[in-house]
Amino acid sequence: MAARMRKARRRTTLPFVLVVAPALLTGCQSDLLPAVFGLGSGGVSAFAPGTLPEIVARPGDRLIGRSGTDRGRCIFENAAGNRFRADCPEGFSL
Numbered sequence: 001m002a003a004r005m006r007k008a009r010r011r012t013t014l015p016f017v018l019v020v021a022p023a024l025l026t027g028c029q030s031d032l033l034p035a036v037f038g039l040g041s042g043g044v045s046a047f048a049p050g051t052l053p054e055i056v057a058r059p060g061d062r063l064i065g066r067s068g069t070d071r072g073r074c075i076f077e078n079a080a081g082n083r084f085r086a087d088c089p090e091g092f093s094l
Helices: 002-025
Strands: 062-066 073-077 083-087
Touching: none
Parallel strands: none
Antiparallel strands: 062 073, 073 083
């Protein structure tokens, strides 16, 4: 008798999971899961005209080496561990 009840419960759970749950999720809007399966706004922001600041190496940034794609540019790493491209220092050669 108990085995028969478990099978009946499985038969009702499976259609719910496969049909009803995705149907419920299609109407969800969530700021916790932006841009995941169409939920939320995905961090859309308004266009702002202007120019990006020029990236330059500052004292304390570590020189990693020459950029493989941009001539005259080098790869640096800042204190936070972020790597970026900037003009090579004067007299640098590798």
